[in-house]
Amino acid sequence: MSDKVTNIVLVGVGGQGILLAAEILSETFMLAGFDVKKSEIHGMSQRGGSVVSHVRYGKEVFSPMVPEGEGDILFGFELMESYRYLSLLKPGGTVVVNDLCIAPPSVLVGQEQYPADMALKIQELCPDCLLVDGQNLAIQAGNARAANTVLLGAVSKRLDIEEKYWIEAIEKMVPKKALAVNLKAFEMGRGLK
Amino acid sequence: MKEILSGNEAIARGAYEAGVKVACAYPGTPSTEILENTIRYREIDSSWATNEKVALEVGIGASFVGARSLVTMKHVGVNVAADPLFTLSYTGVNGGLVLVCADDPELHSSQNEQDSRNYAKFAKVPMLEPADSQECLEFTKLAYEISEKYDTPVLLRTTTRISHSKSVVNMGERTGAVRDAKIEKNAAKFVMLPGNARVRHVAVEERTVQLSKDGCGMPINRVEMRDGKIGVITAGIAYQHVREALPEASVLKLGMVHPLPFDLIGDFAAKVEKLYVVEELDPFIEEQVKAIGIPVIGKEIISICGELTPGRVRKAFGLPENAQSAVEKLPGRPPNMCPGCPHRGVFYTLNQLKAYVSGDIGCYTLGFMPPLSAMDTCVCMGASIGMATGAVKVLPPEERKKVVAVIGDSTFLHTGINGLMDMVYNKGAATVIILDNRITAMTGRQENPGSGHTLMNDPANAVDFELLCKAIGVKNVRTINPLDLDECRTVISEEMERPETSVIITDKPCVLIKREGIFKAGAPLQVVDESCTGCRACLKIGCPAIEWVPASGKKGKAHIDPLLCNGCDVCSQLCKFSAIQEAK
Numbered sequence: 001m002s003d004k005v006t007n008i009v010l011v012g013v014g015g016q017g018i019l020l021a022a023e024i025l026s027e028t029f030m031l032a033g034f035d036v037k038k039s040e041i042h043g044m045s046q047r048g049g050s051v052v053s054h055v056r057y058g059k060e061v062f063s064p065m066v067p068e069g070e071g072d073i074l075f076g077f078e079l080m081e082s083y084r085y086l087s088l089l090k091p092g093g094t095v096v097v098n099d100l101c102i103a104p105p106s107v108l109v110g111q112e113q114y115p116a117d118m119a120l121k122i123q124e125l126c127p128d129c130l131l132v133d134g135q136n137l138a139i140q141a142g143n144a145r146a147a148n149t150v151l152l153g154a155v156s157k158r159l160d161i162e163e164k165y166w167i168e169a170i171e172k173m174v175p176k177k178a179l180a181v182n183l184k185a186f187e188m189g190r191g192l193k
Numbered sequence: 194m195k196e197i198l199s200g201n202e203a204i205a206r207g208a209y210e211a212g213v214k215v216a217c218a219y220p221g222t223p224s225t226e227i228l229e230n231t232i233r234y235r236e237i238d239s240s241w242a243t244n245e246k247v248a249l250e251v252g253i254g255a256s257f258v259g260a261r262s263l264v265t266m267k268h269v270g271v272n273v274a275a276d277p278l279f280t281l282s283y284t285g286v287n288g289g290l291v292l293v294c295a296d297d298p299e300l301h302s303s304q305n306e307q308d309s310r311n312y313a314k315f316a317k318v319p320m321l322e323p324a325d326s327q328e329c330l331e332f333t334k335l336a337y338e339i340s341e342k343y344d345t346p347v348l349l350r351t352t353t354r355i356s357h358s359k360s361v362v363n364m365g366e367r368t369g370a371v372r373d374a375k376i377e378k379n380a381a382k383f384v385m386l387p388g389n390a391r392v393r394h395v396a397v398e399e400r401t402v403q404l405s406k407d408g409c410g411m412p413i414n415r416v417e418m419r420d421g422k423i424g425v426i427t428a429g430i431a432y433q434h435v436r437e438a439l440p441e442a443s444v445l446k447l448g449m450v451h452p453l454p455f456d457l458i459g460d461f462a463a464k465v466e467k468l469y470v471v472e473e474l475d476p477f478i479e480e481q482v483k484a485i486g487i488p489v490i491g492k493e494i495i496s497i498c499g500e501l502t503p504g505r506v507r508k509a510f511g512l513p514e515n516a517q518s519a520v521e522k523l524p525g526r527p528p529n530m531c532p533g534c535p536h537r538g539v540f541y542t543l544n545q546l547k548a549y550v551s552g553d554i555g556c557y558t559l560g561f562m563p564p565l566s567a568m569d570t571c572v573c574m575g576a577s578i579g580m581a582t583g584a585v586k587v588l589p590p591e592e593r594k595k596v597v598a599v600i601g602d603s604t605f606l607h608t609g610i611n612g613l614m615d616m617v618y619n620k621g622a623a624t625v626i627i628l629d630n631r632i633t634a635m636t637g638r639q640e641n642p643g644s645g646h647t648l649m650n651d652p653a654n655a656v657d658f659e660l661l662c663k664a665i666g667v668k669n670v671r672t673i674n675p676l677d678l679d680e681c682r683t684v685i686s687e688e689m690e691r692p693e694t695s696v697i698i699t700d701k702p703c704v705l706i707k708r709e710g711i712f713k714a715g716a717p718l719q720v721v722d723e724s725c726t727g728c729r730a731c732l733k734i735g736c737p738a739i740e741w742v743p744a745s746g747k748k749g750k751a752h753i754d755p756l757l758c759n760g761c762d763v764c765s766q767l768c769k770f771s772a773i774q775e776a777k
């Protein structure tokens with residue numbers, strides 16, 4: 001096992017299932033035998049604010065926060081929030097992002113505009129970027145709310161962890177009645193290249 | 194057994210393993226989940242208290258009759274609990290007592306950034322500070338041993354990054370040291386009249402000296418010698434950032450931050466060329482190290498405000514940062530009250546009536562944000578009513594009418610009720626609105642004495658706010674439906690006119706309430722395109738379900754997201770053109 005710590009930053013909007021995705025990531029890494037630390041701010045996340053979670057794994061992890069500019073993967077659930085936190089990503093880092101815009105309050109009331117071409121701008125700064133149509137794939141998998149698991153599948157493909165650990169973690173963290181749909185969503189995400 | 198636990202979960206587990214019998218708290222971010230996890234262990238009686246002072250008193254009572262108890266709160270809660278805490282330091286304990294205070298550097302969800310380590314010094318009580326979840330568990334157990342061995346309450350300090358971070362934890366078993374409760378009278382120790390307290394004060398001072406000496410041999414205060422050039426004294430989460438940013442530096446990691454192990458610090462200082470203290474918030478360690486004559490660098494390079502990150506530590510030591518260049522300016526994404534939140538109509542009305550709103554702490558604090566913009570003050574839990582009394586004492590009569598205090602149900606029961614008694618007693622002529630949404634919403638929907646359920650989910654008495662207000666002498670008490678804008682406007686303006694204290698109670702629940710059958714969402718509404726004139730009236734309530742859709746050349750129209758709308762019907766009351774209707 002190399003000493004290198006792998007850094008993942010999850011970003012999006014409160015209510016999108018980011019915290020659950022971060023839980024599944026951490027659980028997977030622990031099952032695969034790594035030291036894991038996860039950090040997040042969720043004081044008011046229920047109320048539509050911006051949410052960031054950091055997950056780090058390796059032989060030994062110290063800080064629970066990904067140092068600026070050292071993120072290996074930016075795992076985005078919403079375009080503008082992903083763009084906002086690009087500074088956490090290392091140069092040449094990977095972006096897996098949901099192709100979705102959620103308007104913040106100032107845009108809802110027509111005071112500001114949602115910034116144009118977010119996906120393009122992210123791709124310009126980070127050529128290694130996978131844009132995922134999470135919503136539609138989730139609907140195909142059987143439930144629009146499984147978009148986070150589709151994304152998780154796409155991210156899993158970019159990490160060198162055996163598939164069985166992912167499945168074990170999902171089985172542990174996802175409620176029984178939603179499990180089948182989530183496993184399917186995960187596979188669909190893994191199938192994306 | 195290995196599990197990934199948050200700091201809060203690990204503290205709950207530690208308390209369980211330590212044989213704790215009673216756990217009591219008032220919810221406060223980031224401490225809340227500790228008690229939400231002690232309820233997993235039925236051996237622990239867990240409860241929400243009305244406020245932090247009461248929570249500590251419950252813990253003290255259990256300790257005095259011999260059981261181990263856990264009390265948790267956020268940093269500002271310690272201000273409320275400070276009164277019993279300072280004398281508890283004198284009495285000491287019987288069963289071990291641990292008070293967890295969770296600080297919030299960077300103010301992720303707090304009204305100030307105070308550093309609770311000062312309380313440890315001020316109250317002369319030892320304080321432990323864990324640096325990850327494993328230490329949260331271990332230090333909690335150790336805290337009980339220290340508490341009983343040194344006859345003192347022990348403070349366990351966490352910060353948001355410790356409370357809410359998860360890391361791998363090895364768990365143990367509940368130990369045999371489970372203490373039974375029984376009455377033991379000992380007035381000389383537990384009755385702090387001056388004669389007894391004078392004696393105890395001497396014991397407290399001796400205790401601190403002893404702990405400082407013994408601290409030098411405690412494994413939780415450890416020296417990690419690496420390179421001799423740079424030595425860093427640090428504790429808590431700052432330790433992790435230091436290890437991350439300065440892997441070669443020698444480190445003195447303090448697990449006990451009060452009292453400090455001065456001899457150990459002296460030894461460490463002698464071994465390194467240059468000594469630093471890396472700590473969040475106040476120069477708490479730094480000043481004490483300087484006071485014993487050891488030169489050290491601290492706040493010269495590390496900010497006194499905000500939380501540390503690996504990047505900030507790196508920058509402080511002049512190391513290059515890898516951050517990518519800044520990207521374009523983006524609209525912010527602040528939190529917002531939920532679609533269908535019962536507070537929205539009240540704040541809209543207060544804004545329309547140009548009230549001067551004396552605010553308090555809860556979800557409704559978000560009422561200060563545009564477009565509602567209807568909150569003018571917010572200081573601490575329960576302050577809104579007292580502050581309104583103060584304002585009407587000095588304002589001219591015309592201005593006095595504008596003063597309205599708003600307060601949530603849980604906050605009212607926390608410390609607001611004292612303010613209301615005072616207002617009635619001293620004839621403060623202001624209007625008080627109790628925003629009763631049946632739950633402590635802000636911290637994640639905890640039960641409270643008004644909600645009819647306990648933390649352990651047993652049915653309980655629910656405070657009758659109307660009767661309560663009447664009992665303390667409020668003559669004008671009215672209950673309104675906050676989702677009915679006409680009713681809000683009529684009742685609130687009538688009560689604002691009245692030259693004496695009045696209380697208005699709102700009676701609609703929080704939309705996120707967990708218990709079945711309390712909140713019922715209405716059918717989602719939709720904007721009928723042909724009828725929408727683009728007047729923007731519905732945007733004035735700031736509901737996250739309503740979006741402005743600009744149209745080129747034309748004025749644009751409002752749109753309601755059917756997945757977000759909870760059908761509260763407030764927006765349709767604002768639309769003069771009946772464009773907002775139930776979706777077909």
Ligand code: SF4
Nearest residue numbers: 530531534556703704
């Ligand atoms: S959690 Fe409840 S009280 Fe808070 S904003 Fe949402 S609906 Fe309102």
Ligand code: SF4
Nearest residue numbers: 533736758761762764
């Ligand atoms: S009815 Fe109107 S105000 Fe109420 S939740 Fe739906 S869109 Fe928002």
